[in-house]
Amino acid sequence: MNAFSFTCSVAPPNALSATLSSRLQRNPNFSLNELPIPRIPSRRGGAARNGVVGVLKEAATELETGGGLVSESESDVRVNGDGVVEVEPVRVPKRAKRKVGGDNEGEERFRLRNGREVLEERAYIVGVECKNVKEDSFGIEESLKELEQLADTAGLWVVGSTYQKLATPNPRTYIGSGKVAEIRSAIHALDVETVIFDDELSAGQLRNLEKAFGGDVRVCDRTALILDIFDQRAATHEAALQANLSSECCNILFFKVALAQMEYQLPRLTKMWTHLERQAGGQVKGMGEKQIEVDKRILRTQASCIGALKTELDSVRQHRKQYRNRRLSVPVPVVSLVGYTNAGKSTLLNRLTGSAVLAEDQLFATLDPTTRRVQMKSGKEFLLTDTVGFIQKLPTTLVAAFRATLEEISESSLLVHVVDISHPLAEKQIEAVKGVLSELDVEAIPKLMVWNKVDKANDPQKLKAEAAKKNVICISALTGDGIKEFLDAVQTKLKACFLNHLYYSDFTDKTEESLVRVEAFIPYDKGDILSTIHQIGVVERTGAFGCAIAKLIL
Ligand SMILES: Nc1nc2c(ncn2[C@@H]2O[C@H](COP(=O)(O)OP(=O)(O)OP(=O)(O)O)[C@@H](O)[C@H]2O)c(=O)[nH]1
Ligand SMILES: [Mg+2]
Known part of the structure; x- marks a missing residue:
C-alpha cells in the first residue's frame, strides 16, 4: 500500500477531490498548494481541519477504490507539526445505507x-x-x-x-x-x-x-x-x-x-478555537496548540487567497466588459429575464431559444448570466439574458456578489420580470424583486411583467383576464402557452423603446409612420454605413451580398 505526504496549508473544497485524486495518480508527491484557488470549508465542512482531512480521505479513497463513500475514521490521515498531512490510502467499504427510526x-x-x-x-x-x-x-x-x-x-x-x-x-x-x-x-x-x-x-x-x-x-x-x-x-x-x-x-x-x-x-x-487557546496550559494543551496552528495557517493562506481572488475578479470583470462592449457595438436589443429564484426564467430562455440551460425545481439553479439570440417571426432579433434569481433576506455578504452578476442587466433595452404566479407568496416575491431592482439603478429601463406557470392555475382564464387589466402577459414556459403573445409584447415594448430613443434624440416631430422602408446594397468596404443606418433607423435584416433592408426616417 502506498503512503503519500503533502505539504498542506489550506483546506481545499470537497469538490476538488476528483482533481486531487487525478493529480495524485499522476504525481504522488504533489503538493496541495498547487491546487487551483482554494475555498474554505463551509457549513458541511465544520472545522477547517475537517475540510483538509475530508478531502484527502476522499481523494485517497477514490484513488484506491475508484469512488464510493469513505469511512468516518480519521486514523488514516495525520497532520504533523510541520503542517504535513500524511495520508494512508485505504480501501474503505461503502457505508451501509442507514435506516432511520x-x-x-x-x-x-x-x-x-x-x-x-x-x-x-x-x-x-x-x-x-x-x-x-x-x-x-x-x-x-x-x-x-x-x-x-x-x-x-x-x-x-x-x-x-x-x-x-x-x-x-x-x-x-x-x-x-x-x-x-x-x-x-x-x-x-x-x-x-x-x-x-x-x-x-x-x-x-x-x-x-x-x-x-x-x-x-x-x-x-x-x-x-x-x-x-x-x-x-x-x-x-x-x-x-x-x-x-x-x-x-x-x-x-x-x-x-x-x-x-x-x-x-x-x-x-x-x-x-479560542476556547482551546484558553486551555493551552491545561490538559488539552497539545490538541489546542495543534488546532490553533492549523487555524492560523489557514487564515494566513486565506488572506492571500482574498488578494488573489480580487485580482482574478478584476480580470474576469474586464473580460466581461470587453465582451459586452463588443456586443453593444452590434446594436441588437438586449432583453433580460429577472425574477425570484425558481420563477421559471431559465425554462423560458430554453423555450425561446431551444437551449438546454439548467432549469430545475431548486433554488439558485442559475448562477451565470447566459445570453442567447432570439429570432422572431418578423425576422427581428433580440438577445435574451437569463440571470441569477433573487431571494428575500439576501445575506449582506452576497449583495455585492449579486450586484456584480446583475451588472449586465443595467445595459438592457427591456427587463422581463418573470413571476411564478402559482406560488402562494407570488405577491411578496414580486415586492422582493422590485426591492432589489430599485437598488440596482435600473429605474429607467422599460419593464414587462410576465405571470408564468399559468398551467398550474385553477382557473387560467380568470387569471388571464386579471392579467390583461394590469398589462401583464400570462405564459407557461413549460407548455408554451402564451409565448406568441409574450413575443408580441416584447416587440411592442422594444419598438416603443426605439421611438423613445428617437424622441430623446431630438426627432420629436417624427413618429413611426415617418419610417420608410429602404432596401440597399452596401459594398463590403463600406461597412460603416451599416452602423450609421443602425443609429438612425431600424435594420430589419441583412442578407447575402451586402444587402440590407431597413426602415429609415427621411
Ligand atoms: N408547471 C410549470 N412549471 C414550470 C414552468 N416554468 C418553469 N417551471 C418549473 O419551475 C422550476 C424552476 O424553473 P427554472 O427555469 O429553473 O427557474 P429559474 O427562475 O431559472 O430559477 P433560478 O435559476 O433558481 O433562479 C423547474 O422545475 C421548471 O420545470 C411553467 O410554466 N409551468
Ligand atoms: Mg435559472
Whole structure:
C-alpha cells in the first residue's frame, strides 16, 4: 500500500477531490498548494481541519477504490507539526445505507446530487419573529418554508422546525433560554445533526448555541446555507469552466461568492478555537496548540487567497466588459429575464431559444448570466439574458456578489420580470424583486411583467383576464402557452423603446409612420454605413451580398 505526504496549508473544497485524486495518480508527491484557488470549508465542512482531512480521505479513497463513500475514521490521515498531512490510502467499504427510526422508518437518506450519492443530514430549522417587521416582508412561517426549501436544495433533510416571537433577539443565543432547552430536547428526540437559524447569527451566538445544544450538533444560519448552495453550484460550474477556459461565461459570481464565504467565515473561524487557546496550559494543551496552528495557517493562506481572488475578479470583470462592449457595438436589443429564484426564467430562455440551460425545481439553479439570440417571426432579433434569481433576506455578504452578476442587466433595452404566479407568496416575491431592482439603478429601463406557470392555475382564464387589466402577459414556459403573445409584447415594448430613443434624440416631430422602408446594397468596404443606418433607423435584416433592408426616417 502506498503512503503519500503533502505539504498542506489550506483546506481545499470537497469538490476538488476528483482533481486531487487525478493529480495524485499522476504525481504522488504533489503538493496541495498547487491546487487551483482554494475555498474554505463551509457549513458541511465544520472545522477547517475537517475540510483538509475530508478531502484527502476522499481523494485517497477514490484513488484506491475508484469512488464510493469513505469511512468516518480519521486514523488514516495525520497532520504533523510541520503542517504535513500524511495520508494512508485505504480501501474503505461503502457505508451501509442507514435506516432511520420513527415515522420515516425504512426511508433512504441517500440522494443523488451532481451524479453522486450523498447522505442527507437531519436538520432542524429555527426562526424568530421580531416585532416591528415591515408589513410587506415574509411572515415567519413563510420564511421558514423558504428556509426548508433552501435546506433541501443544500442536501439537508428537515425533520422539524420551531419559531419564537421576540421583541429583540437575545444577544447571547439569539433565542430565549426556554427555546434553547426545547430545541435541545428536539435534537435528541429527532436525532438532529444540524440546526439552521433563519437569520444571520454572530460568531458568539453560533458558539454559544453549539455549546448549549451539546454533542456534535452543528449550528448554522441562512447565510451559511445560501453560501453552501452557491459553493456546491460553483463547484459544478468550476468543473465546466476548467473544461472550457476560453468560455465567455467566466463567472463573476463564483469569485464573488468565494470572497463572500471568506468574509463570512473568517471572524467565525478565529473565534471558533479560542476556547482551546484558553486551555493551552491545561490538559488539552497539545490538541489546542495543534488546532490553533492549523487555524492560523489557514487564515494566513486565506488572506492571500482574498488578494488573489480580487485580482482574478478584476480580470474576469474586464473580460466581461470587453465582451459586452463588443456586443453593444452590434446594436441588437438586449432583453433580460429577472425574477425570484425558481420563477421559471431559465425554462423560458430554453423555450425561446431551444437551449438546454439548467432549469430545475431548486433554488439558485442559475448562477451565470447566459445570453442567447432570439429570432422572431418578423425576422427581428433580440438577445435574451437569463440571470441569477433573487431571494428575500439576501445575506449582506452576497449583495455585492449579486450586484456584480446583475451588472449586465443595467445595459438592457427591456427587463422581463418573470413571476411564478402559482406560488402562494407570488405577491411578496414580486415586492422582493422590485426591492432589489430599485437598488440596482435600473429605474429607467422599460419593464414587462410576465405571470408564468399559468398551467398550474385553477382557473387560467380568470387569471388571464386579471392579467390583461394590469398589462401583464400570462405564459407557461413549460407548455408554451402564451409565448406568441409574450413575443408580441416584447416587440411592442422594444419598438416603443426605439421611438423613445428617437424622441430623446431630438426627432420629436417624427413618429413611426415617418419610417420608410429602404432596401440597399452596401459594398463590403463600406461597412460603416451599416452602423450609421443602425443609429438612425431600424435594420430589419441583412442578407447575402451586402444587402440590407431597413426602415429609415427621411
Ligand atoms: N408547471 C410549470 N412549471 C414550470 C414552468 N416554468 C418553469 N417551471 C418549473 O419551475 C422550476 C424552476 O424553473 P427554472 O427555469 O429553473 O427557474 P429559474 O427562475 O431559472 O430559477 P433560478 O435559476 O433558481 O433562479 C423547474 O422545475 C421548471 O420545470 C411553467 O410554466 N409551468
Ligand atoms: Mg435559472
